[in-house]
Amino acid sequence: MTDMHQDAGRPGTDAGAADTIDAGTAEAFLSHDESLRHAPGPYFGSYGGRWMPESLIAALDELQDTFEKAKADPEFTAQVTELNRNYAGRPSLLTEAQRFAEHCGGVRVFLKREDLNHTGSHKINNVLGQALIAKRMGKTRVIAETGAGQHGVASATAAALLGLECVVYMGAEDTRRQALNVARMQLLGATVIPVTNGSQTLKDAINEALRDWVANVGTTHYLLGTAAGAHPFPSMVRYFHEVIGDEAREQILEQTGRLPDAVCACVGGGSNAIGMFHGFLDDREVALHGFEAGGDGVETGRHAATITLGRPGVLHGARSYLMQDEDGQTMESHSISAGLDYPGVGPEHAYLADIGRANYEPITDAEAMEAFKLLSRTEGIIPAIETAHALAGAMKVGRRLAADLGPGEQASDRIIVVNLSGRGDKDVATAAGYFDLLPDDSAEQEIAQEGEQL
Amino acid sequence: MTTHPTNTSTGGPSAAGGSKAAAAIEKARSEGRTALIGYLPAGFPDVRTTIDAGIAMARNGVDLIEIGIPYSDPVMDGHVIQEATVEALANGFTVPRIFDVVEGITRETDAAVLVMTYWNPVMRMGVRAFSERLAAAGGAGLITPDLIPDEASEWLAVSEELGLDRVFLVAPSTSPQRMQNTVDASKGFVYAVSVMGVTGARTSVGAAARAVVDAAHAAGADRVCVGLGVSSSAQVREIGVYADGVIVGTALVAALRDGGVDAVADLARELSTGTTKVPA
Numbered sequence: 001m002t003d004m005h006q007d008a009g010r011p012g013t014d015a016g017a018a019d020t021i022d023a024g025t026a027e028a029f030l031s032h033d034e035s036l037r038h039a040p041g042p043y044f045g046s047y048g049g050r051w052m053p054e055s056l057i058a059a060l061d062e063l064q065d066t067f068e069k070a071k072a073d074p075e076f077t078a079q080v081t082e083l084n085r086n087y088a089g090r091p092s093l094l095t096e097a098q099r100f101a102e103h104c105g106g107v108r109v110f111l112k113r114e115d116l117n118h119t120g121s122h123k124i125n126n127v128l129g130q131a132l133i134a135k136r137m138g139k140t141r142v143i144a145e146t147g148a149g150q151h152g153v154a155s156a157t158a159a160a161l162l163g164l165e166c167v168v169y170m171g172a173e174d175t176r177r178q179a180l181n182v183a184r185m186q187l188l189g190a191t192v193i194p195v196t197n198g199s200q201t202l203k204d205a206i207n208e209a210l211r212d213w214v215a216n217v218g219t220t221h222y223l224l225g226t227a228a229g230a231h232p233f234p235s236m237v238r239y240f241h242e243v244i245g246d247e248a249r250e251q252i253l254e255q256t257g258r259l260p261d262a263v264c265a266c267v268g269g270g271s272n273a274i275g276m277f278h279g280f281l282d283d284r285e286v287a288l289h290g291f292e293a294g295g296d297g298v299e300t301g302r303h304a305a306t307i308t309l310g311r312p313g314v315l316h317g318a319r320s321y322l323m324q325d326e327d328g329q330t331m332e333s334h335s336i337s338a339g340l341d342y343p344g345v346g347p348e349h350a351y352l353a354d355i356g357r358a359n360y361e362p363i364t365d366a367e368a369m370e371a372f373k374l375l376s377r378t379e380g381i382i383p384a385i386e387t388a389h390a391l392a393g394a395m396k397v398g399r400r401l402a403a404d405l406g407p408g409e410q411a412s413d414r415i416i417v418v419n420l421s422g423r424g425d426k427d428v429a430t431a432a433g434y435f436d437l438l439p440d441d442s443a444e445q446e447i448a449q450e451g452e453q454l
Numbered sequence: 455m456t457t458h459p460t461n462t463s464t465g466g467p468s469a470a471g472g473s474k475a476a477a478a479i480e481k482a483r484s485e486g487r488t489a490l491i492g493y494l495p496a497g498f499p500d501v502r503t504t505i506d507a508g509i510a511m512a513r514n515g516v517d518l519i520e521i522g523i524p525y526s527d528p529v530m531d532g533h534v535i536q537e538a539t540v541e542a543l544a545n546g547f548t549v550p551r552i553f554d555v556v557e558g559i560t561r562e563t564d565a566a567v568l569v570m571t572y573w574n575p576v577m578r579m580g581v582r583a584f585s586e587r588l589a590a591a592g593g594a595g596l597i598t599p600d601l602i603p604d605e606a607s608e609w610l611a612v613s614e615e616l617g618l619d620r621v622f623l624v625a626p627s628t629s630p631q632r633m634q635n636t637v638d639a640s641k642g643f644v645y646a647v648s649v650m651g652v653t654g655a656r657t658s659v660g661a662a663a664r665a666v667v668d669a670a671h672a673a674g675a676d677r678v679c680v681g682l683g684v685s686s687s688a689q690v691r692e693i694g695v696y697a698d699g700v701i702v703g704t705a706l707v708a709a710l711r712d713g714g715v716d717a718v719a720d721l722a723r724e725l726s727t728g729t730t731k732v733p734a
Contacts, residue, residue, distance in 0.1 A: 049604075049605050050602065050604065050605060051573060051600055051601065051602075051605055052600060052602070053529065053530050053599055053600050053623065053625075054602055054622070054623045054624060054625050054627075054628055054632070054636065054647070055530075055623070055625040055626075055627055055647055055650055056627075057602060057627070057628070057632065058625075058627035058628065058629060058632075059627070061629075197533075197536055197540075198526065198527070198536070198540065199526075203527060204527075207527050207528070207529050210529045211529060211530075211532075211651075211652045214529075214530070214650055214651055214652060215650055215651040215652070216650075217627065217650060218650075311578075313574045313577055313578060314573055314574050314577060314600075315527060315574065316527070316529075322574070324574065324578060326578070327548055327549040327575055327578060327579075328525075328549065328574040328575035328576070328577060328578030328579070329525065329526040329543070329575070330526040330527055330574075
């Protein structure tokens with residue numbers, strides 16, 4: 001943990017100058033053991049809120065109202081459960097990774113298999129829920145942002161299933177690199193709009209989606225893909241992903257008879273991590289570890305380690321940690337993983353970091369790719385490169401646990417649960433290029449050089 | 455003009471309350487005119503040009519100058535303004551230079567100068583530090599497109615203390631309750647967004663604009679100015695029937711881009727021909 005976590009002001013206060021921790025909240029958490037589960041927003045400590053144009057506030061109010069009513073409506077929750085079970089394929093498995101565990105100090109490692117969900121990642125949980133909410137609001141059109149294409153594909157999938165028009169905003173550079181994912185979205189009936197504004201990356205795709213939303217808010221729901229943004233998005237996106245942690249907790253108890261020592265997940269915006277962490281938030285003996293993209297190394301400036309090195313600020317509607325320069329301009333992030341390549345992070349993670357309930361560390365591209373290869377070869381599971389950051393983190397956590405055993409304890413007494421948030425099929429070209437597996441004259445070699453993540 | 459209920463925050467016509475923006479709008483009103491507000495982004499293409507263009511606007515019928523801080527993520531702006539701000543940043547604009555622009559214009563003219571900014575740059579410098587420097591530069595206050603009163607507690611306190619104007623936005627989607635809260639929190643004038651959308655010239659400003667202005671007046675606002683989509687003197691005249699001021703942005707930015715400071719002066723003069731109030 002760095003001392004950057006001291007840099008948190010209260011809502012509406014000057015974060016740049018007032019380097020004060022939210023001491024009251026941290027103290028309450030530490031001394032009174034109050035529940036951290038189901039935090040409703042709009043604020044998580046001093047984070048979250050609605051830093052948004054007035055034009056969109058009515059839509060956010062409508063969304064919040066619809067969501068609150070839906071949660072209390074047995075018909076809605078039954079619909080979600082039914083889609084999760086018979087469409088997405090839940091519950092996802094919890095798989096013990098015995099051979100991979102040998103590289104984690106010999107502790108026991110369990111993988112929460114979100115990679116086995118329909119569309120290949122945890123993203124489906126959120127898009128099905130939000131698409132149902134859109135229908136309840138009478139909206140006929142959903143818009144979404146996407147970086148590598150995973151959330152875009154998931155959104156297009158949910159829209160096809162529920163008969164909604166779908167428009168996906170994607171950085172122009174990404175549409176070229178991810179041509180096959182663009183085709184996939186189009187096959188699913190979605191329109192993909194390349195975004196040529198600003199830095200032409202994920203954050204600019206979000207900006208453009210927000211501009212669309214302002215102009216079309218009467219018919220359109222913005223299906224945000226991560227647990228960030230203005231209230232109620234952070235708590236709503238978490239709600240639809242809570243199933244990950246709830247299932248994992250029940251499964252680990254069933255398989256081992258006890259709670260894990262540590263839970264690991266990767267963090268970009270932070271939706272898979274918050275869904276996983278939520279199941280264990282009140283189990284104070286379970287350590288929660290989030291792993292951010294360290295890119296080329298946080299000392300190089302080319303990374304996406306928002307909590308590790310960012311400062312509180314506002315972007316896309318929420319106050320949270322933010323990669324920003326001295327002027328408050330958003331900085332460009334860098335990661336081999338497009339899904340973690342975002343200069344912001346969900347506000348609930350910022351809060352969990354400040355109060356010390358969860359720990360956040362960077363994992364470099366090189367560390368992630370080593371874990372990517374290792375899991376593939378020891379378990380026969382090719383993970384998403386995003387997920388490989390959590391696996392590399394689990395290797396570190398496992399070794400620390402093994403180094404810290406009491407007298408008479410064995411490494412195999414320690415248990416780690418890792419959220420295997422997505423499968424790596426989309427990353428084969430990137431990985432093949434990275435590990436130099438492609439013949440020099442192959443078409444794939446050319447694609448890999450352009451950074452394609454299929 | 456009908457008379458509206460006097461509101462302490464937005465001030466009655468005779469009680470500008472130290473507000474530079476209110477004084478400028480009331481001066482126009484006393485001359486039988488709709489106040490004309492012109493927007494340009496700072497540092498496009500450079501700081502000197504912004505100052506010159508601001509002065510040119512003030513000398514050609516513009517009552518209030520609105521200077522935008524170029525920002526990396528301008529979600530309320532359309533293409534023309536986005537491109538201008540991207541260029542300003544590429545040309546090396548940094549946030550503290552905004553105070554040079556404000557001072558450069560206020561030193562040469564009597565126009566009220568407001569700064570339009572997304573909130574993160576202010577937060578980064580510190581709300582108090584930013585506000586004190588703005589006041590010292592002679593600035594009137596801030597227009598805040600992504601800051602709603604609900605999140606503005608520190609800005610409300612600091613602006614009150616320093617006598618700076620707080621221009622919040624209201625939109626066609628704004629609920630009656632939020633309209634009341636926003637009008638109460640505003641000082642100087644209330645910015646009525648004419649359409650649901652982002653900045654950019656439009657051939658017509660929707661009927662929604664009048665409803666927003668009427669609702670703001672009914673909630674006690676004495677000065678309500680309409681922005682988004684206005685580009686011609688005909689539109690200024692049309693909006694002046696029901697609003698106290700008209701804000702023009704994209705058209706002036708395009709003029710500066712295509713024809714430099716002279717083109718800004720020409721357009722300002724043309725727009726100002728629409729400000730003479732015609733009976734409703």
